[in-house]
Every structure is written in structure tokens, then in C-alpha cells.
Amino acid sequence: DAGVTQSPTHLIKTRGQQVTLRCSPKSGHDTVSWYQQALGQGPQFIFQYYEEEERQRGNFPDRFSGHQFPNYSSELNVNALLLGDSALYLCASSQVRDGVYGYTFGSGTRLTVV
Amino acid sequence: DQQVKQNSPSLSVQEGRISILNCDYTNSMFDYFLWYKKYPAEGPTFLISISSIKDKNEDGRFTVFLNKSAKHLSLHIVPSQPGDSAVYFCAASYGGATNKLIFGTGTLLAVQP
Numbered sequence: 716d717a718g719v720t721q722s723p724t725h726l727i728k729t730r731g732q733q734v735t736l737r738c739s740p741k742s743g744h745d746t747v748s749w750y751q752q753a754l755g756q757g758p759q760f761i762f763q764y765y766e767e768e769e770r771q772r773g774n775f776p777d778r779f780s781g782h783q784f785p786n787y788s789s790e791l792n793v794n795a796l797l798l799g800d801s802a803l804y805l806c807a808s809s810q811v812r813d814g815v816y817g818y819t820f821g822s823g824t825r826l827t828v829v
Numbered sequence: 830d831q832q833v834k835q836n837s838p839s840l841s842v843q844e845g846r847i848s849i850l851n852c853d854y855t856n857s858m859f860d861y862f863l864w865y866k867k868y869p870a871e872g873p874t875f876l877i878s879i880s881s882i883k884d885k886n887e888d889g890r891f892t893v894f895l896n897k898s899a900k901h902l903s904l905h906i907v908p909s910q911p912g913d914s915a916v917y918f919c920a921a922s923y924g925g926a927t928n929k930l931i932f933g934t935g936t937l938l939a940v941q942p
Contacts, residue, residue, distance in 0.1 A: 756934055757918055757933050757935055763929065814922075815861070815930050818875065822871050
């Protein structure tokens with residue numbers, strides 16, 4: 716049973732560019748949440764998607780946007796990249812009825828902005 | 830505003846001894862607390878949790894204690910094993926099965942053989 720799959724695992728972007736990160740949830744999960752983990756910090760909640768809509772959003776600027784597809788997979792888009800966007804981006808999936816109690820995390824995408 | 834704090838960035842323990850990882854929180858609305866373990870190049874994996882209506886939860890070698898009056902929780906690992914070496918995150922949520930976790934900054938545990 717595949718868990719949460721994230722792609723790519725690593726990428727390097729230049730300031731001002733745009734990036735798209737992808738997440739395939741665990742089989743049977745319908746909700747996807749995205750977290751940003753900066754170096755030396757704990758993961759911070761970006762937003763969550765359910766039924767192809769953003770349900771809740773953390774304290775992140777509008778440069779961060781997302782999408783959920785009918786197959787429950789999700790994308791995280793970041794526009795106008797800043798050096799401070801360099802971080803590990805984690806995707807967590809769950810069933811909506813379980814919420815955070817049933818989180819499964821992916822291994823993350825390491826984004827480096829130069 | 831750091832609502833969940835792990836004040837010890839690192840901890841070193843001998844194999845077979847007890848590891849105690851601590852976590853403090855400021856938001857009295859939190860009603861559910863979780864501990865995650867994270868190895869390099871992997872995502873966090875769930876370890877153990879506790880509801881705010883309890884003061885202790887045990888699962889094998891892992892026990893979590895919650896002191897609501899002090900807004901403090903701790904994770905005890907007994908006996909510690911080298912495979913336990915990882916970063917441990919404390920996390921909290923409120924409002925039932927809500928949509929987000931608030932994490933601490935993590936504690937790197939090193940278990941020496």
C-alpha cells in the first residue's frame with residue numbers, strides 16, 4: 716500500500732521564479748494538507764484541501780496557492796520565489812472524518828531558492 | 830508567537846536508559862497532542878498521542894504525560910534504543926478533528942550504544 720508520494724524530491728529555483736510541487740495522497744484518503752518546514756523549525760501549516768476546495772489556510776501570503784484534483788492529488792504553487800521560501804515542503808493526507816488524527820506525511824520536497 | 834515550544838534542541842542518552850523529551854504550550858484551547866518522529870530524508874511519522882481529558886497514555890516503550898495546569902507534556906522512552914535516534918516533534922491541535930497541527934521546533938535525540 717503506497718503511502719503519500721511527493722514529487723520532485725529536490726529542486727533548485729531562482730528568485731522570482733514559480734514552482735509547482737505535487738502530492739499523491741495515501742490510498743483511501745481524501746484530504747491533503749501542506750506544511751512548510753524551514754531549517755531548524757517545526758512544520759508550519761500552509762493550507763488544506765478537501766473536495767477540491769481550500770478549507771483552511773495558515774499565515775502564508777497569496778503567493779502560495781494550491782489545487783486539488785478529482786483523484787484527490789494536490790499541487791502547491793509558489794509564485795515570485797524569495798530566498799526565504801527555501802524549505803522542506805511536506806504533504807500530509809488523511810480522511811476528512813479523521814482530520815489530524817489520521818495524518819500520513821510524505822517524505823517532502825526540498826526546495827532551494829538561489 | 831510560538832504556541833508550542835520544545836526548549837531542548839538536542840538530547841543525548843545511553844542505550845537502555847530513559848529518554849525524556851519535553852514540550853510546553855501556551856494555548857489553553859489545545860485539546861489534542863501528538864508526538865512525531867522524523868528521520869532525515871523522511872516525513873514525520875506518528876508516534877503517540879494524548880487527549881486533553883487524560884494525563885497519561887502508554888504504548889509499549891513510549892509514554893506521554895500531560896500536565897494541563899502547567900501546560901506541559903513529556904514523552905518518555907524506556908528503554909532507549911539506537912534506532913530511536915531521530916528528531917522528535919511535539920504537535921497540538923484544537924477543535925476536535927480539525928484541519929491543522931501546530932508543531933514545536935523539535936528535539937534531536939541521540940541514543941548512544
